[in-house]
Amino acid sequence: MVTEKHPSEERNSEIQISTGVSLLRQIGLVSxxxxxxGTMIGSGIFVTPQYVLRFTGSAGLCLVMWTVGGIISLMGALxxxxxxxxxxxxxxxxxxxxxxxxxxxxxxxxFTVEVAMFxxxxxxxxxxxxxxxNSMLYDCGSPEVSKKLVAVAVIVTVMVINCYSVLLASRCQVFFTAAKLIALFIIIIGGLVKIGQGYTMELSTGFDGxxxxxxxxxxxxxxxxxxxxxxxxxxxLLEEVKNPRRNIVxxxxxxxxxxxxxxxxxxxSYLAVLSKRQIFSSKAVAATWANEVLGKAAIIIPISVLMSTFGSVSGGITASTRTSFAAARDGVFPQFMSYINVRYYTPIxxxxFRTMMAIFMVAQGSITTLISFMTFLVWFFTGTCALCVIILRFRAKNDPERIKIPIVIPVLFLLICIFLLVTPIVQDPKxxxxxxxxxxxGSTLIYIPLVHYKVKPKILEKLEMWLQLIWEVAPPSQKKETW
Known part of the structure; x- marks a missing residue:
């Protein structure tokens, strides 16, 4: 098989003979x-604060919950x-x-994340x-078709960026992350200025209510x-990160x-400037805050939400597509899902596939059921990973490369995941x-013939051939385990 060497940014490289292509380590610490x-800060911080405040009832407990959420996420990261x-x-x-x-x-x-969650x-x-x-273009609501067309355009744009270059995708991620942080810093600094001027609105009420x-x-x-x-x-993206032992941590x-x-x-900042009534009645609390503080410059916030959401979707696509890639490379998923483009070294x-599934869901219009479905599974799978740490402590206890964390962290994280998994079932069974x-x-019905017994329909063989010819993709080389 003829493939290209490690390309430079200009993609000028000599041709060499190889047994396969692989993903490149192009992601540094900043990226x-x-x-x-960039993927954490999406639309959530701009739309969910009112719900956190509503269910806590007070500014004090609201801030405690945001802090606890960060601590839980940090436990998960460790x-x-x-x-x-x-x-x-x-x-x-x-x-x-x-x-x-x-x-x-x-x-x-x-199978679950590829077909539904991601x-x-x-x-x-x-x-x-x-x-x-569309809210920036229409004063009284926008046509549903228009929203769907814009959403599809975003998905296709993200697809093109990620298919073309991991390096380009990572640079876009850096740009949009910087843009959304600047917007949030504007909100933070604006709130601190208002506090200095004596505005303490809900902050002054502490834990009242x-x-x-x-x-x-x-x-x-x-x-x-x-x-x-x-x-x-x-x-x-573990295999695409430079010096992963340092940079991943x-x-x-x-x-x-x-x-x-x-x-x-x-x-x-929100609680210093806005009242509970304003926060509860707002569909986008950041935009409401901007109208109170920034005046004519309030347009900055909707633009920042656009950048934030685009960056979050792009980062999510970049990262999540590596799941099916890794599974296909191991023979646990259809092989063509692991094919890498020989020009751009991306899992096209x-x-x-992810783009087509996302477009299908956008076209359906109603994804409320899928969101509930997705949230439930997120905590189940995340909690199970905490259990993996405990099991591997015994199964791979002599691994010299292990970064060992205090065992209490994964145990406590597992208990929290169980709590977050059970809570919605108890509160509102669906x-x-x-x-x-x-x-x-039900996915086991697909696993048994296609994976366990390795039954390969002829249509899959033709699809693999078509993909290699049209999209210039090839099977990957062996797994990287450099740490």
Whole structure:
């Protein structure tokens, strides 16, 4: 097979004979940190603060919940650091499951996230982008078709960037992360200025009005954790990060800590400037804050939300497509999902598949059921990864490359995940939770013939040939385990 060498930015390289192509280590510390911060800071911080405040009832407990959410995310990041140091392969949770439990649980995970969870997340982000974009063009609402077309345009743009270059995608992530941080810093600084001028609105009330119900506090934490989602995305890109033993740890832990600080300070600014009534009645609390503080310059915030959402979707696509890539390379998923473009060294096939699934979900219009389905599964799979740490402590106890964290961290993180998993079932049982269980178990019907018995329909053979000819893709080389 003829492939190209490691390309420079200009892609000028000599041709050499190789047994396969592989993903390149092009992501440095800044880019890795941007993937963490950029995917965590999406639309959540701009729309969920009112729900956290509503379910806590007071400014004091609200800020406590935002802080607790950051601590939980940091515990998760540390848990994944140890897992990554033992597994040392791309794919995130999939790779952890494969190492710990074997191919069947790993297949159930990758099938679930590939078909439902990740595309639904991308669709939600793109529809949020479309909502804010159209709000700048229409005063009294916008046509539904227009929103969907904008959302599809965003998905396609993200697809093109990620198919063309990992380096370009990482640079875009750095840019959009910087842009959204600047916007949040404007909110933080503006709030501090207002506090200096004597504006303390809800801050001065402290814990007055705190809701006594533990269930309400749990729900407030649930909404806060939605905004913190994405702290684990860098682990999908493990084989593409330079000096991963250093950069993965710094990016994961540092990025999560930075996001926590930004979120807490942003909410302090909201509570200093806005009343509870204003926050509760707002569809986008950041925009309401901007109207109060920035006046004519308030347009900065909707633009920042667009950048934030676009960057979050792009980072999510970049990271999550490595799950199906890693699974296909291991023979746990169709082989063509691991094919790499021989020109750009990107996993084009899973990116295209993810794009088509996201467009399908956008076209359907209603994804509320999928969001409930997705949230339930997120905490199930994340909690199971904490269990993987405990198991691998005994199974791979002599691994010299392991970064060992205090065992109390993954144990406590596992208990928290169980709490967040059970809370919505107890508070508001829905059929979506049953569908999630049925969907996972039903995926074994696909695993048994296609993976276990390796039955390969002729249509898959033709599809693989077509993909290689049209998209210039080839099977990957052996896995990288350099740590």
């Amino acid at each position: 890795a940190t941007s993937f963490v911060v 848990t994944y650091v140890e897992l990554a140091s033992v597994v040392r392969q791309s794919g995130g949770e999939y790779a952890f499951y494969y190492k710990t439990f074997g191919p069947l649980p790993a297949f159930i995970y990758v 595309p639904a997340g991308a669709a939600v982000g793109c529809l949020t982008f479309a909502e804010y974009f 705190t809701v006594a119900s533990p269930a309400s506090a749990a729900l407030s934490l649930y909404f806060a954790m939605f905004a913190y989602g994405g702290w684990n995305n860098i682990y999908y 710094l990016a994961s832990v540092g990025g999560t800590a930075l996001t926590t600080l930004v979120y807490v300070l942003t909410n302090i 096939v899973p990116i295209l 059929l979506e939770f049953l569908y999630a269980v049925i969907f996972c178990l």
